[in-house]
Amino acid sequence: MKLKVYVTLKPGVLDPQGRAIHHALGSLGFDGVQDVRQGKLIELEVADDTDDAAIESMCRKLLANTVIENYRIERA
Amino acid sequence: MKTAVVVFPGSNCDRDIAVALESVTGVKPVMVWHGETVLPDTIDLVAVPGGFSYGDYLRSGAIAARSPIMRAVVDAAGKGVRVLGICNGFQVLTEAGLLPGALMRNQGLNFVCRDVALTVGTAQSAFTSRYTPDERIVVPVAHHDGNYFADEATLDRLEGEGRVAFRYADPVNGSARNIAGLLNEAGNVLGMMPHPERRIEAAHGGTDGRRLFEGLLETVGA
Numbered sequence: 001m002k003l004k005v006y007v008t009l010k011p012g013v014l015d016p017q018g019r020a021i022h023h024a025l026g027s028l029g030f031d032g033v034q035d036v037r038q039g040k041l042i043e044l045e046v047a048d049d050t051d052d053a054a055i056e057s058m059c060r061k062l063l064a065n066t067v068i069e070n071y072r073i074e075r076a
Numbered sequence: 077m078k079t080a081v082v083v084f085p086g087s088n089c090d091r092d093i094a095v096a097l098e099s100v101t102g103v104k105p106v107m108v109w110h111g112e113t114v115l116p117d118t119i120d121l122v123a124v125p126g127g128f129s130y131g132d133y134l135r136s137g138a139i140a141a142r143s144p145i146m147r148a149v150v151d152a153a154g155k156g157v158r159v160l161g162i163c164n165g166f167q168v169l170t171e172a173g174l175l176p177g178a179l180m181r182n183q184g185l186n187f188v189c190r191d192v193a194l195t196v197g198t199a200q201s202a203f204t205s206r207y208t209p210d211e212r213i214v215v216p217v218a219h220h221d222g223n224y225f226a227d228e229a230t231l232d233r234l235e236g237e238g239r240v241a242f243r244y245a246d247p248v249n250g251s252a253r254n255i256a257g258l259l260n261e262a263g264n265v266l267g268m269m270p271h272p273e274r275r276i277e278a279a280h281g282g283t284d285g286r287r288l289f290e291g292l293l294e295t296v297g298a
Contacts, residue, residue, distance in 0.1 A: 013225065014250065016185050062142060065135055065171065067178040068225055 001048045002076035003055065007064045008039035077296045079105040079121045082149065084129035084140045087164065089273070093123045096273035100289040110143040115152055120296045122149055126163030126218075126271060136179060136221040137167030146172050158202055158292065159265045163219055166257075166267030175258050175267045176234070177226030182219070183250025189218040191281070193245035194256055194270060198238045201259055202295035203266045206287035212245060213284035215270040217256075222269040224251040224258075234258065241266055 009015045015037050022036040042063055046055070055073060064071040079097045083090050090107065097105045105123070106116045115122060129140035140146065146168070153159045153174055161169035169175045182188060191214050196207040207213065226234070231253055234240055242257035249269075257268030272285030 013180070014183065014223075016181050016183050016223075016250070020185055062134070062138065065138065065178050067170075067176075068180060 001046055001050065003044040003046060004074040004076065005042040005044065005059060005063050006039055006072045006074065007042065007069050008037060008072075009068060010070050013068050077101045077120045077293050078103065078116070078118055079123060080108050080115055080119045081105045081123045081125060082110060082145055083107050083125075084110045084143065086127070086131050087125050087129045087140075088127035089163065089271070090125040090127070092271075093125045093162065093273045096276045096285070096289060097121075097123065099276055100286065101293055108145055110140065110145050113144045113148060115145070115148045115157075119152070119157060121158040121160060121292060122152060124149070124159065124161040124165030124168050126165055129164055129168065132164075132221070135167075135171070137164055137169075137171040140164070140168045141171035150174060153260070153265050156262065156264050158296070160203065160292075161265075161267040162271055162273065163217075163222075163269055166269055167221060169265065169267040174265050175260055176230050177224055177252075177258070179221050179269070180223040180225050181221055182223050182248075187218075187220045188222070188248055189216075191216050192248050192256075192270065194242045195245050197240035197243055197257075198259070200238060201241065201263045201266065202292050203259070203288055204241055204291060205295055206291035214275070214282055215272055215285050216274050217248060217270045219249070219269055222249040222251060222256075224255045224269075226252060231255075237261065239263075242268055242270065 017038040018036040025033050059071045081094050094105050167179045196211045239259040243254040244256050272288045275282050275285030
C-alpha cells in the first residue's frame with residue numbers, strides 16, 4: 001500500500017521559505033498570489049495490513065513535529 | 077567531573093566540545109556512539125554536540141533525537157544528570173522532548189555564522205552560575221535553523237519560571253523573544269544555539285564560553 005504524508009507548517013507559524021517563494025513569484029510578475037506556504041511530501045510503501053493507528057503513530061513520532069507542523073495522510 | 081559526548085553521524089562539533097570539556101575539567105570525555113543504548117556510569121554531564129547530525133534530513137535534529145542513545149540521555153536527564161545541547165544539540169533536545177518548542181528555519185533564510193552578543197537571562201543554574209543576570213557576553217553562532225518557536229503561553233511560562241538562560245542582544249534569526257538558550261524545569265538540561273565551546277581561550281577571541289564549563293565544574297565539584 002502506498003501512502004502519501006503531507007507535512008505543512010501550522011497556520012500562523014511563520015514560513016520564511018514560503019515567503020521567499022512568494023517574493024520570487026512577485027519578481028516574475030505574478031502579482032495575484034496572496035500567500036505561499038511550503039510543505040513537504042513523504043511517500044511511504046507499507047504492508048497492506050498496516051493499521052491506521054500505526055500510521056498515525058509514525059506521523060506523530062517522527063514524520064511531523066507537531067509543535068509546528070500539521071500532517072495529512074493520503075492513501076493511494 | 078566526568079563527561080560524555082554523544083557522537084552522531086554527520087555531526088561536526090563533537091571534537092570541539094570534547095576539547096573544551098577536557099581543557100576545563102582536565103579529564104577526557106567519553107565519546108558515546110549514537111547506536112549505543114547505555115551511557116557510562118557516574119557521568120556528571122552529557123553533551124549533545126552541534127553540527128548537522130544525519131545531514132539534517134527530515135528536520136534538524138529529528139533523526140538524532142530518535143537514535144538509541146537518546147533514550148538513555150532522556151532517562152539520565154530525568155535522574156538529574158546534566159545535559160548540554162549546543163546548536164544542533166539544542167534542536168535534538170527539543171525534538172527529543174527534553175525542552176519545549178521547536179527550532180525553525182532562520183527568518184532571513186540565511187545561514188548565520190558570526191559572533192553575536194548575548195544577554196544572560198538567569199545565573200540560577202549550574203550552566204550559568206559564573207555569569208551575572210543581564211551580563212552581556214559574546215559567543216559565536218553558526219546555524220540555519222535557530223529560529224526558536226513556542227506558543228505564547230509556553231513563552232510566558234518559560235520567562236515566568238526564569239528558564240531563559242540566554243537571549244540574543246539583537247535579533248539574529250527571528251527567534252521568539254530573542255531566546256538563544258533554554259533550561260528545562262529542573263534546571264539540569266540546557267539547550268542553546270550559540271557555541272560556547274568556540275570561546276574558551278584567548279586565541280578564540282575571548283573566553284566568555286569557558287565560564288559556562290567552569291560553572292558546571294564548580295557546581296558538580298571536581
